[in-house]
Amino acid sequence: MEIQVFNSMDYEEFVDKFGNVIEKCPLVAAAVWTNRPFTSLAALEKMFGDFIDLLPPSGKEGILRCHPDLAGRDLLRGTLSSESQGEQIQAGLTNLTVAQRSQLSELNASYKNRFHFPFVICARMNDKDTIIKQLSSRIHNSPEHELNTSIAEVKKICHLRLLDILNRVPHGTKL
Amino acid sequence: MEIQVFNSMDYEEFVDKFGNVIEKCPLVAAAVWTNRPFTSLAALEKMFGDFIDLLPPSGKEGILRCHPDLAGRDLLRGTLSSESQGEQIQAGLTNLTVAQRSQLSELNASYKNRFHFPFVICARMNDKDTIIKQLSSRIHNSPEHELNTSIAEVKKICHLRLLDILNRVPHGTKL
Numbered sequence: 001m002e003i004q005v006f007n008s009m010d011y012e013e014f015v016d017k018f019g020n021v022i023e024k025c026p027l028v029a030a031a032v033w034t035n036r037p038f039t040s041l042a043a044l045e046k047m048f049g050d051f052i053d054l055l056p057p058s059g060k061e062g063i064l065r066c067h068p069d070l071a072g073r074d075l076l077r078g079t080l081s082s083e084s085q086g087e088q089i090q091a092g093l094t095n096l097t098v099a100q101r102s103q104l105s106e107l108n109a110s111y112k113n114r115f116h117f118p119f120v121i122c123a124r125m126n127d128k129d130t131i132i133k134q135l136s137s138r139i140h141n142s143p144e145h146e147l148n149t150s151i152a153e154v155k156k157i158c159h160l161r162l163l164d165i166l167n168r169v170p171h172g173t174k175l
Numbered sequence: 176m177e178i179q180v181f182n183s184m185d186y187e188e189f190v191d192k193f194g195n196v197i198e199k200c201p202l203v204a205a206a207v208w209t210n211r212p213f214t215s216l217a218a219l220e221k222m223f224g225d226f227i228d229l230l231p232p233s234g235k236e237g238i239l240r241c242h243p244d245l246a247g248r249d250l251l252r253g254t255l256s257s258e259s260q261g262e263q264i265q266a267g268l269t270n271l272t273v274a275q276r277s278q279l280s281e282l283n284a285s286y287k288n289r290f291h292f293p294f295v296i297c298a299r300m301n302d303k304d305t306i307i308k309q310l311s312s313r314i315h316n317s318p319e320h321e322l323n324t325s326i327a328e329v330k331k332i333c334h335l336r337l338l339d340i341l342n343r344v345p346h347g348t349k350l
Contacts, residue, residue: 011240011291025202031230031237034291055206062206065186116186116209147228 007037020083024066045162048157054154064117064150068106071096083161091123091131107135115146122156194338195258199241220337224330229348239292239325244261244283258336266306282310292320295333312334
């Protein structure tokens with residue numbers, strides 16, 4: 001699908017298509033639509049990133065807080081967004097050992113207790129082992145550093161979800 | 176329910192409770208949580224408004240674009256948020272004459288064509304007649320004026336939804 005197709009969309013069609021490129025934050029896609037026409041996928045992606053960068057720290061934290069825990073309650077309850085579910089399955093988070101599940105649960109809780117937002121990582125660029133390793137490491141970051149790191153991960157997730165929408169990456173491909 | 180109850184909530188509980196105070200924008204509640212503790216309902220409400228005021232114009236437009244049309248496709252399909260559904264029913268928008276439905280549909284389309292966001296009004300402070308009258312009038316505003324007017328309506332909706340959550344207004348009361 002070519003970028004021109006998206007330039008002809010009204011805002012309702014655009015938000016239907018791109019509303020979850022930033023997890024549970026259709027506001028961002030709805031704001032980005034203002035800046036059409038988009039000259040390229042890269043230009044479109046940059047607008048998502050630029051909008052997030054302009055938010056105050058509380059807004060960046062707000063975006064993170066709209067993300068589910070990895071291997072958390074939403075995965076267990078089946079209430080993840082379809083994008084998140086696919087990403088968590090692909091990273092092997094539905095196939096954890098009892099010990100791994102327990103370790104991840106404890107790390108998630110400690111992380112949230114420290115930073116007041118959930119651990120966010122681009123699951124499709126990782127697997128369950130590197131996710132646990134990254135979480136174990138990033139929990140020691142300063143709050144400011146970790147906020148920046150997490151927002152960079154949001155942008156990686158956005159990048160892959162945009163590629164999916166433009167059909168540049170077959171669904172389920174390991175990157 | 177007293178404001179202290181909300182100060183003790185973790186962000187997940189808070190977003191579950193307040194995530195739709197701004198229609199389909201849980202990001203705002205998730206950002207506001209950063210500023211706890213809240214000293215009063217008025218202080219909490221002001222934080223929602225302040226966050227919106229700090230957004231660039233595209234972000235304010237984005238918030239409006241997350242709102243459904245009044246008596247539009249979501250009402251017909253039954254896909255409104257429960258809050259919006261209650262508000263639209265209360266304003267009599269499920270009880271339009273054929274002529275009123277047709278008029279509202281045409282006005283909504285003209286309005287969106289002019290402003291590139293949907294007509295937003297605090298339905299519970301109006302009824303179907305004043306809604307049609309306001310829409311007929313506001314469509315002649317300048318884009319800048321109309322953006323400001325619409326965001327003021329978002330804040331009125333937020334005010335009433337906050338009151339509902341704090342159980343200060345019995346559900347269904349006409350204000």
